[in-house]
């Protein structure tokens with residue numbers, strides 16, 4: 001069979017599957033509407049999305065005794081883009097399943113661009129983004145800065161977590177020096193190890209009383225950290241799938257867990273990096289927090305901080321007030337933005 005013929009057939013199959021899917025969603029919506037009108041669903045209740053599987057959500061809500069229960073819910077067709085952490089209004093059916101009828105306003109949302117560059121929400125109503133790095137796999141150059149720029153753009157507080165410190169050489173290693181530099185810039189930096197007694201004490205202290213999302217490259221230990229912080233390991237099984245090539249557990253969906261001491265942790269699938277293509281050059285500059293006092297002080301208002309005379313940023317670098325490594329990292333990121341948007 002020729003390649004072309006096969007692809008036409010494949011295309012036809014994909015279209016057929018999509019049509020069937022749309023038809024099913026349509027039928028389900030009609031069924032929901034009929035059931036909602038007939039009063040087959042219980043009264044409206046508040047809940048929070050704790051996991052997301054395609055068009056099915058897991059919603060957590062208090063039962064009549066005040067205990068938290070999780071319910072499988074589906075979505076009404078007009079409610080797209082719900083994510084883990086969202087506060088929702090939902091109603092139960094007699095079989096215990098439910099339908100989500102509305103989303104509450106978000107206090108914050110972490111978004112990242114998908115493969116086509118479209119911004120997609122990842123998690124909502126979070127207070128801090130834990131950017132997890134590890135001694136192994138070591139972060140590529142600029143990766144920490146890229147994550148920080150992405151985090152600054154969301155307005156949600158970032159925290160740097162260096163995990164697997166049990167693998168660090170005794171003298172400290174380059175990574176420790178690197179993280180000390182971020183601490184000097186004013187970032188909250190925490191070291192952790194799931195392999196050491198009390199290795200998570202410092203991390204734990206910053207997690208109570210708020211919702212934190214763990215992000216970072218695959219394999220840095222996000223799930224392991226959460227696993228060690230939780231007493232009930234059984235909770236975690238549903239969110240992990242075994243990567244048969246590496247024999248490791250890879251997280252496939254963002255899932256919310258409760259810390260016994262209070263606070264919620266959201267595990268998220270590993271990503272190579274947060275794409276920054278949706279940001280403008282000046283937003284990247286704002287993502288370098290130590291640049292902020294100098295922004296707007298350049299001689300030219302539209303200064304690109306390249307060759308322009310009177311560039312306040314470059315002068316700060318020359319005086320040593322801004323680290324050359326950070327400025328180079330900024331240059332690198334700006335140069336990597338879509339070519340049609342950089343001068």
Ligand SMILES: Nc1nc2c(ncn2[C@@H]2O[C@H](COP(=O)(O)OP(=O)(O)OP(=O)(O)O)[C@@H](O)[C@H]2O)c(=O)[nH]1
Pocket residue numbers: 163164165166167192193194195216217218219220221222223224225248249250251252268269270271
């Ligand atoms: N030596 C050492 N290994 C660790 C530590 N934490 C996690 N690991 C190991 O690192 C590997 C990856 O851990 P995961 O928790 O699956 O990593 P992840 O970040 O959740 O990965 P994804 O779900 O793919 O994004 C596992 O083999 C863990 O046992 C640590 O503190 N020290």
Ligand SMILES: [Mg+2]
Pocket residue numbers: 222223224249250251267268269270
């Ligand atoms: Mg994981």
Ligand SMILES: [Zn+2]
Pocket residue numbers: 298303304305306308310311312313314
């Ligand atoms: Zn400038």
